[in-house]
Amino acid sequence: MSDLxxxxxxxxxxxxxxxxxxxxxxxxxxxLRLQCDAVRQALARASSSPSRECPAQRPGPQRRPPSSAQYLMETKLHLDDPLQVVVHVGGCTIRQGRRTSSAISMQQARMVLTDPVIGAGPGPICRPENKLGSDLE
Structure with a gap:
């Protein structure tokens, strides 16, 4: 843009x-950065796994972020995933089992919940919007 x-x-x-x-x-x-992190983590798990079967079909414990996280964002599995992105309070245990959760800050949680492009919703049980303030309602 040299013609200013x-x-x-x-x-x-x-x-x-x-x-x-x-x-x-x-x-x-x-x-998008959180989605990239989730894909990198999944790739690392898949690369280090001795099994070649599809991770969605493999039984076992689900990866959970540390409960010390202030807020958690459940991301979509893929672009056409019908479930919306959901933000939870850090210690919430009521999350979708198949989905990846990423630790996010209070500022990021507020931004994700209020951005219409992302269209994230609050966790129905832990209700993070109550802790984030009345500006989200």
Whole structure:
């Protein structure tokens, strides 16, 4: 973008637009980074596993994030997963068994729950929106 206008008012308008775009896409960036982390973890588990069978068919304990996490985000299994992304309070044990949960901060939980693009919902039992404040309601 080397053909920027020379005058400050138009430069400020362009800068303002770019800053709004960055702020609006920050929540999506956080979500995508968390999804990448989940895929990397699944890849590491699959690579170190001696069995070649599909992980979805393999019985065994489900991976749970540490209960010391402030908030947990259950991600979708794939893009067409009909279940929505769900945010839980860190110690909540009422989660979908097949889904990957990632530890997130209070700020990330607030952002994920309020971003319409992600469309995340609060855990129905632990109700994280009660701890995050009334601005989510």
């Amino acid at each position: 206008p020379p005058d400050p008012p138009r430069l400020r308008a362009i800068l303002g637009h770019l800053e709004r775009q960055i702020a609006e896409t920050e929540a999506v960036g956080i979500y």
